[in-house]
Amino acid sequence: MTKPWRLAILLLPLLAFIVLVGFLLRGLFSDPTELSSALVGKPVPQFSVPDLYDPEQRYTQQVLSGKPMLLNVWATWCPTCRAEHAYLNQLAADGVPIVGLNYKDDSREKAVRWLNTLGDPYQLNLFDAKGTVALEFGVYGAPETFLIDAQGRIRYRHVGDVNERVWQGELGQRYRALAAEGEN
Amino acid sequence: MRSFCTTLFLALSLLVALSPAAPAAYAEDIEVYSFDEPAKEAIFQELITELRCPKCQNQSIADSDADLARDLRDRTYLMVKSGASKQEVIDYMVARYGDFVHYQPPMTVATSILWWGPIAVLAGGALVILVRVRTQRRGEVELTDSERARLAELRKAQQKDTDQ
Numbered sequence: 001m002t003k004p005w006r007l008a009i010l011l012l013p014l015l016a017f018i019v020l021v022g023f024l025l026r027g028l029f030s031d032p033t034e035l036s037s038a039l040v041g042k043p044v045p046q047f048s049v050p051d052l053y054d055p056e057q058r059y060t061q062q063v064l065s066g067k068p069m070l071l072n073v074w075a076t077w078c079p080t081c082r083a084e085h086a087y088l089n090q091l092a093a094d095g096v097p098i099v100g101l102n103y104k105d106d107s108r109e110k111a112v113r114w115l116n117t118l119g120d121p122y123q124l125n126l127f128d129a130k131g132t133v134a135l136e137f138g139v140y141g142a143p144e145t146f147l148i149d150a151q152g153r154i155r156y157r158h159v160g161d162v163n164e165r166v167w168q169g170e171l172g173q174r175y176r177a178l179a180a181e182g183e184n
Numbered sequence: 185m186r187s188f189c190t191t192l193f194l195a196l197s198l199l200v201a202l203s204p205a206a207p208a209a210y211a212e213d214i215e216v217y218s219f220d221e222p223a224k225e226a227i228f229q230e231l232i233t234e235l236r237c238p239k240c241q242n243q244s245i246a247d248s249d250a251d252l253a254r255d256l257r258d259r260t261y262l263m264v265k266s267g268a269s270k271q272e273v274i275d276y277m278v279a280r281y282g283d284f285v286h287y288q289p290p291m292t293v294a295t296s297i298l299w300w301g302p303i304a305v306l307a308g309g310a311l312v313i314l315v316r317v318r319t320q321r322r323g324e325v326e327l328t329d330s331e332r333a334r335l336a337e338l339r340k341a342q343q344k345d346t347d348q
Contacts, residue, residue, distance in 0.1 A: 032241065035238065035281075035282060035284055036282070037282070038278065038279060038280060038281060038282035038283075039279075039280070104251070131255055135255060135256075135259060135280065136280065137280070138238075138280035138281045138282070140238040140239045140252050140281065141239055141252070
């Protein structure tokens with residue numbers, strides 16, 4: 001066997017070790033609770049839910065198309081939702097269309113009171129008392145925020161609160177790209 | 185008290201069953217999962233231990249007491265009760281929650297390393313051994329002149345020893 005060959009084979013375990021360390025190091029900083037949505041790229045599921053304020057008014061999946069928008073899943077029992085609420089207000093003021101999906105809340109009144117006191121960043125408020133719509137969306141907690149394009153397809157799902165950092169990150173970047181696409 | 189609860193539950197479920205097209209919205213109120221056919225119950229039991237709770241991650245929806253696990257159990261119950269097959273329920277859940285929701289993930293490009301990885305490592309080891317054995321067998325050692333002379337001497341000495 002020639003010399004360089006020998007050297008390469010001798011270094012092979014070291015190389016394998018470095019790859020393994022890199023892999024494990026990445027695992028240290030990844031969040032296993034952040035799952036990518038199975039619905040990315042698919043049209044929003046069909047549903048029919050009442051309005052949060054007006055039980056007589058009903059909405060279907062058709063309200064989630066026409067322009068790029070966010071669908072924010074929230075509830076009053078969710079502390080993180082309270083944390084992100086101010087930022088959602090700010091996004092709404094900046095002209096980002098947000099639809100709210102109230103998810104298995106304690107009561108309609110409580111949710112309405114929340115919006116009255118903290119402000120209502122939502123263009124529409126869907127009231128999903130039993131979580132049946134959220135199940136169609138594969139929601140497993142609150143808050144979750146879906147990015148939906150003008151054709152009513154789900155493009156991205158963010159789990160956890162929306163804040164400045166997240167909006168500078170993938171969620172915001174994807175939204176801005178879609179919004180820019182629409183203007184052209 | 186207990187029999188009272190059971191009666192109440194039976195009465196309520198009768199009410200639900202009799203009301204025209206009982207909506208799925210009643211799902212949350214299911215307390216006892218009862219089946220008219222043992223085969224369906226078996227499917228249900230299999231499913232709730234095979235489906236994983238997306239919220240609690242390391243528990244099946246049978247083990248977990250999380251709200252979401254309960255919702256998924258209820259949905260599974262309603263689907264099985266109305267005649268869905270095991271695969272139909274799994275497909276339904278996977279379509280919404282991804283492969284993650286099933287404890288037996290399918291083989292895809294991303295997961296194939298788990299199946300083929302150990303075999304590849306074994307094959308690699310076997311290859312190394314094979315190559316080493318072969319080179320050892322084939323490798324004839326070249327002797328220098330002085331070594332050859334020394335070998336001849338040793339052989340001669342040995343010859344003498346055996347002659348005596």
